[in-house]
Amino acid sequence: MQIEARGLCKSFAAHDVVKDVSFSAEPGAVIGFLGPNGAGKSTTMRLLTGCLAADRGTASIGGYDIDRNPLEARACLGYLPEAANGFTSLTILEFLIFAAEARGFHGKPCRDAISRVVDMIGLGPALGQTLGQLSKGWRQRAWLGQALIHDPPVLILDEPTDGLDPLQKTHLRKLLAELSSRKTILMSTHILEEAEELCDHLILLAEGRVVADTRKADVVDASGRLAPAFLRLTQPGAAHAVP
Ligand SMILES: Nc1ncnc2c1ncn2[C@@H]1O[C@H](COP(=O)(O)OP(=O)(O)OP(=O)(O)O)[C@@H](O)[C@H]1O
Structure with a gap:
């Protein structure tokens, strides 16, 4: 199971x-x-x-x-918590790097994992914005990105x-x-x-x-x-x- x-x-x-x-x-x-x-x-x-x-x-x-x-x-496991929030001073890219490194990805595997979720979720246009600046929809996408970063x-x-x-x-x-x-x-x-x-x-x-x-x-x-x-x-x- x-x-x-x-x-x-x-x-x-x-x-x-x-x-x-x-x-x-x-x-x-x-x-x-x-x-x-x-x-x-x-x-x-x-x-x-x-x-x-x-x-x-x-x-x-x-x-x-x-x-x-x-x-x-x-x-x-990838987990998207209810009303996911926090890490407001990180850009989406920094947040995804953090999530990938926390999962043990470094160097090329880290870049590959990020580019996979950026393409999958369409995060590209907002990568440089901080989570605190984002609308709820984009924030939710960024959090979904962290849930999927290790392809669980x-x-x-x-x-x-x-x-x-x-x-x-x-x-x-x-x-x-x-x-x-x-x-x-x-x-x-x-x-x-x-x-x-x-x-x-x-x-x-x-x-x-x-x-x-x-x-x-x-x-x-x-x-x-x-x-x-x-x-x-x-x-x-x-x-x-x-x-
Ligand atoms: N940390 C906490 N301390 C005290 N009570 C809590 C805590 N977390 C949840 N509860 C209480 O537990 C009950 C269930 O909450 P929970 O958030 O799990 O329900 P839910 O089904 O997800 O509700 P919703 O659909 O409104 O999100 C609620 O009465 C809530 O107030």
């Missing part, structure tokens, strides 16, 4: 935010990670990526446990198109569709049309629990829409119905 969560639990103070979350992603799967605001999607992603320690349970990426083999697991087999993308204008959204969705043919992707989104378009599998979270882990084809309605199933499965109290 490329992504595996087993019994993940996380509380903040007395608030149980992630409750016994288990699921897995086979190689090549494109999974939509859906749920209402506050369901625990970002927290689960942080647990999977090792940015946050679980209270209980385990997570593995590319077959490597994120706690016991963090370097191997992270080598397999697994991508965890937290609301990748959040806040982008329609043109940027279309561009990014096209890129994700291209990437989906050769990567395992777990992506959260509130835009159900995006999951309809890009994902083949869905995991729905409500109140910290997995309330559905299903092929998209099994929950869309006759018109291919997800909204009816989403509303039914994630309504308040739905999580309590899960055995």
Whole structure:
């Protein structure tokens, strides 16, 4: 399995935010990670990526446990955090050099890795601008660049198109569709049309629990829409119905 969560639990103070979350992603799967605001999607992603320690349970990426083999697991993983920010004084080029060197690329392999993502994401026109100067769309592209710099087999993308204008959204969705043919992707989104378009599998979270882990084809309605199933499965109290 490329992504595996087993019994993940996380509380903040007395608030149980992630409750016994288990699921897995086979190689090549494109999974939509859906749920209402506050369901625990970002927290689960942080647990999977090792940015946050679980209270209980385990997570593995590319077959490597994120706690016991963090370097191997992270080598397999590109992560786009929610509302990615920071490094505001670096230009996109400096940011990509930093990301590439942090992944162990130096000299020609570093230049090659950067030129690959610059071409793939179309970062060329903005390479000399600092992240602090960039619009949200360009900043999101730069952060996607750092997630892809080492060409990882697994991508965890937290609301990748959040806040982008329609043109940027279309561009990014096209890129994700291209990437989906050769990567395992777990992506959260509130835009159900995006999951309809890009994902083949869905995991729905409500109140910290997995309330559905299903092929998209099994929950869309006759018109291919997800909204009816989403509303039914994630309504308040739905999580309590899960055995
Ligand atoms: N560091 C933290 N300290 C305290 N509470 C937190 C922390 N991080 C998240 N929470 C809480 O955990 C709950 C789940 O948050 P999380 O961001 O994981 O949800 P989400 O499903 O990603 O929501 P959204 O769709 O709005 O981004 C929320 O109630 C949030 O306030």
